[in-house]
Amino acid sequence: MAGILFALPSILGLMLFVMLPMLASLLLSFTDYRIVNTPKFIGLANYIRLFDGTDPYFYNSLWVTLKYVILRVPLGLVFSFMAAFLLNMQFIRGKSVFRTIFYLPSIVPAVASSMIWLWLFSPDLGLFNSFLEALNLPTLNWLYSEQTVVPSIVLMSLWGMGSTIIIFLAGLQGVPRSLYEAATVDGAGALRKFQHITIPMMTPIIFFNLIMGSIGAFQVFTEALIMTQGGPNNASLFYNYYIYRQAFQFGEMGQASAIAWILFIIILLVTVIFFRTSKSWVFYESEV
Amino acid sequence: MNKAKRVAGVVLSSVLTISLLLTGCSDSGGGPEAQGGKNGQKEPVTLKFSFWGDTIEKKTVTEALERFEQETGIQVEPMHVPADYLTKMTTMVAGNVAPDLGYLSSGAALSWGRDGKLLNLTPFMENDPDFKKEDYLDQIWYEIEPGNIIAMSTAVEGYGLMYNKDLLLEAGVELPPTDANKAWDWDTFVEYAKKLTLDDQGRNALDPNFNPDKIRQFGLQYDPYNMMAAVVSNGGNFLTEDGTGFGLARPEAIEAIQKLADLMYVHHVSPTPLQTKNMPDTALQTKKVAMTVSGNWALQAFAEQDFNLGVGVLPKLKESNTLLDGAPTVIFKSTKHPEEAWLLYKYMTDPESVLPLIEGGLWMPLKKEWYTNPELINKWAAGNKAHPEGYTEAFMKQTIENGFRTPGFEVKNLDKINALVTPALDLVWTGKQKAEEALKGVEPKVLPLIEGYYGR
Numbered sequence: 001m002a003g004i005l006f007a008l009p010s011i012l013g014l015m016l017f018v019m020l021p022m023l024a025s026l027l028l029s030f031t032d033y034r035i036v037n038t039p040k041f042i043g044l045a046n047y048i049r050l051f052d053g054t055d056p057y058f059y060n061s062l063w064v065t066l067k068y069v070i071l072r073v074p075l076g077l078v079f080s081f082m083a084a085f086l087l088n089m090q091f092i093r094g095k096s097v098f099r100t101i102f103y104l105p106s107i108v109p110a111v112a113s114s115m116i117w118l119w120l121f122s123p124d125l126g127l128f129n130s131f132l133e134a135l136n137l138p139t140l141n142w143l144y145s146e147q148t149v150v151p152s153i154v155l156m157s158l159w160g161m162g163s164t165i166i167i168f169l170a171g172l173q174g175v176p177r178s179l180y181e182a183a184t185v186d187g188a189g190a191l192r193k194f195q196h197i198t199i200p201m202m203t204p205i206i207f208f209n210l211i212m213g214s215i216g217a218f219q220v221f222t223e224a225l226i227m228t229q230g231g232p233n234n235a236s237l238f239y240n241y242y243i244y245r246q247a248f249q250f251g252e253m254g255q256a257s258a259i260a261w262i263l264f265i266i267i268l269l270v271t272v273i274f275f276r277t278s279k280s281w282v283f284y285e286s287e288v
Numbered sequence: 289m290n291k292a293k294r295v296a297g298v299v300l301s302s303v304l305t306i307s308l309l310l311t312g313c314s315d316s317g318g319g320p321e322a323q324g325g326k327n328g329q330k331e332p333v334t335l336k337f338s339f340w341g342d343t344i345e346k347k348t349v350t351e352a353l354e355r356f357e358q359e360t361g362i363q364v365e366p367m368h369v370p371a372d373y374l375t376k377m378t379t380m381v382a383g384n385v386a387p388d389l390g391y392l393s394s395g396a397a398l399s400w401g402r403d404g405k406l407l408n409l410t411p412f413m414e415n416d417p418d419f420k421k422e423d424y425l426d427q428i429w430y431e432i433e434p435g436n437i438i439a440m441s442t443a444v445e446g447y448g449l450m451y452n453k454d455l456l457l458e459a460g461v462e463l464p465p466t467d468a469n470k471a472w473d474w475d476t477f478v479e480y481a482k483k484l485t486l487d488d489q490g491r492n493a494l495d496p497n498f499n500p501d502k503i504r505q506f507g508l509q510y511d512p513y514n515m516m517a518a519v520v521s522n523g524g525n526f527l528t529e530d531g532t533g534f535g536l537a538r539p540e541a542i543e544a545i546q547k548l549a550d551l552m553y554v555h556h557v558s559p560t561p562l563q564t565k566n567m568p569d570t571a572l573q574t575k576k577v578a579m580t581v582s583g584n585w586a587l588q589a590f591a592e593q594d595f596n597l598g599v600g601v602l603p604k605l606k607e608s609n610t611l612l613d614g615a616p617t618v619i620f621k622s623t624k625h626p627e628e629a630w631l632l633y634k635y636m637t638d639p640e641s642v643l644p645l646i647e648g649g650l651w652m653p654l655k656k657e658w659y660t661n662p663e664l665i666n667k668w669a670a671g672n673k674a675h676p677e678g679y680t681e682a683f684m685k686q687t688i689e690n691g692f693r694t695p696g697f698e699v700k701n702l703d704k705i706n707a708l709v710t711p712a713l714d715l716v717w718t719g720k721q722k723a724e725e726a727l728k729g730v731e732p733k734v735l736p737l738i739e740g741y742y743g744r
Contacts, residue, residue, distance in 0.1 A: 034399075034403070035378055035381055035382045036381065036399075036400045036403040036404075036405040037403050056708065056733055057707075122565065122566055123562050123565070123566070124562070124563065124565075124566045125566050141562060144561070144562050144565070144718075231710075231711065231714060232711075232714045232718065233711040233712075233714045233715060234711045244375075245707075247378075248374060248375040248378050248379075249374060249375075249703065250703060250704060250707075251378055251396065251399070251400075253382070
């Protein structure tokens with residue numbers, strides 16, 4: 001009884017600020033609601049116009065977002081795992097300095113880092129193109145070409161992987177030393193230890209970061225809002241930016257709610273699939 | 289039994305807590321008014337005025353609101369929203385806490401006006417003996433349908449040519465005419481622009497050895513955002529005259545848009561959108577660009593820079609004309625004090641109230657007299673740095689006499705149409721497609737969204 005009372009603040013918070021708005025948006029997704037009118041029930045019309053292609057942006061934004069997720073999630077995992085692995089090495093000096101440096105981008109507000117990267121990506125004066133030029137390589141248009149805009153934003157997002165790196169680092173430090181020592185006694189080399197101890201022991205952490213990374217990647221938004229506004233030619237019209245535009249620029253709240261619910265279901269499905277497959281590859285020490 | 293009681297207890301206490309929270313919120317919301325009522329005094333009226341703009345605009349508008357407060361005793365709470373303006377307004381309107389009056393983007397104003405969220409100004413104008421609609425310019429009204437006017441433009445913005453005089457004199461180019469009858473035709477304009485475009489060796493674009501990959505100084509910057517100026521000069525418009533067709537896909541508009549794209553990719557006298565990203569705001573001053581096509585507001589920034597600014601009328605395709613742009617100020621229907629809101633509205637439309645912004649080059653005034661009475665003209669359009677010699681002819685006269693209203697004033701559903709047209713035009717401005725291909729290509733998707741003009 002008292003327990004429930006103590007938990008009441010968070011229960012209430014969840015009810016009032018998560019469940020209730022979600023319920024409201026679900027109901028709104030079946031209505032014609034443009035903020036300035038009273039919502040009118042229109043059944044599934046908001047959903048139908050998305051799937052039958054009446055809305056010219058829906059499939060485009062799904063595809064763009066999917067491209068981003070497919071690039072960003074594996075690259076992000078590999079990059080942050082490798083960074084964490086290096087930051088955990090015995091022989092690297094000044095580790096705490098490097099750890100700070102790798103984490104630093106995570107505390108820079110997204111708006112500020114977007115501005116910095118706008119400069120780096122700048123086709124004429126940007127650092128990246130000057131670098132390519134110095135190596136006599138062809139320069140790229142980065143954010144300003146349909147082909148390179150999504151990879152560019154992925155590249156930028158890798159820079160801000162600090163918190164994933166920290167989680168991996170904590171995981172690496174949690175791997176029992178006794179296992180490595182035993183393997184050394186058995187004559188295992190560094191590669192073997194990595195393959196047969198580090199990776200299996202890290203699978204729960206990898207799994208966690210995979211789920212969180214995927215959810216985060218599906219919701220990519222700020223970069224499109226600040227740097228590209230969905231352009232060029234809708235090549236970076238990410239799903240969340242599309243929701244934002246529909247809701248706050250066109251004022252189509254009913255439609256935006258429907259679009260948002262489809263994303264919710266997609267993320268739910270992806271997460272369920274990951275959980276289903278996890279049994280075959282995630283190893284929990286405590287379960288042995 | 290016991291368990292049921294416990295559950296009931298939890299439910300009861302939660303309900304109590306929630307209701308306490310909720311009443312707590314609503315109490316604090318209604319505080320000041322309730323107090324005023326208790327003391328038996330007349331309720332002090334407070335109006336909330338929302339607006340966007342840079343620091344200069346913020347200062348001038350806030351000062352104007354303060355003067356209004358002193359003159360009338362009506363309290364005004366300025367709400368300056370520097371970014372994401374429409375998002376904020378949308379949220380406030382959805383949450384029933386909209387300001388009493390303020391700026392609004394034209395697309396939102398017209399569609400909210402159609403849905404009855406904004407006050408119709410007509411009865412106020414008719415019942416106010418101090419107000420004469422004829423005193424104001426005819427082009428500045430946002431009219432949903434005859435008799436339902438939801439806004440005046442906050443200011444007038446005409447378009448014209450602005451240039452660094454020293455660069456033109458150096459290159460031996462004739463200065464752009466300020467008289468509409470003498471406006472450059474397109475070929476003359478392109479030729480002069482070529483003379484003013486220099487590569488890193490100092491060769492201009494007419495030189496056979498000119499290197500278009502190493503341009504040091506561009507003859508002209510023509511922001512594609514301003515393309516409607518070329519379209520109307522060629523006799524086109526955004527929609528067809530009857531409001532049923534997609535005007536930008538008509539030959540006259542296609543021709544104009546292609547000519548603009550050719551400035552970048554055929555004549556190499558104008559920076560591409562990519563190159564524009566790297567142009568500083570001081571491109572004229574720093575001699576990166578010799579001439580630019582922009583709206584009146586740009587004069588404010590140019591006046592603060594140190595160079596020899598000149599102005600002229602736009603080059604013509606078929607006729608010499610220009611664009612008349614603006615953005616509405618509206619009164620929200622949810623206001624509790626419509627009479628006081630109208631007083632403030634009227635006050636802010638008076639050029640005298642916001643003179644620093646007009647004199648400083650950001651705005652052009654709303655009242656006709658300020659364009660005809662020499663004494664009033666001298667208050668803003670002459671004798672200061674933002675309004676160089678020739679301004680009264682090239683901008684003031686041209687805008688009033690030959691200014692076409694931008695589509696934002698009257699095209700229904702414009703935001704959604706533009707969401708399709710802008711990406712299509714991206715392909716033209718980046719040189720990937722011809723104007724005809726891009727605009728004809730997007731036309732079938734645009735047609736179902738076309739709903740005609742407001743106010744007709």
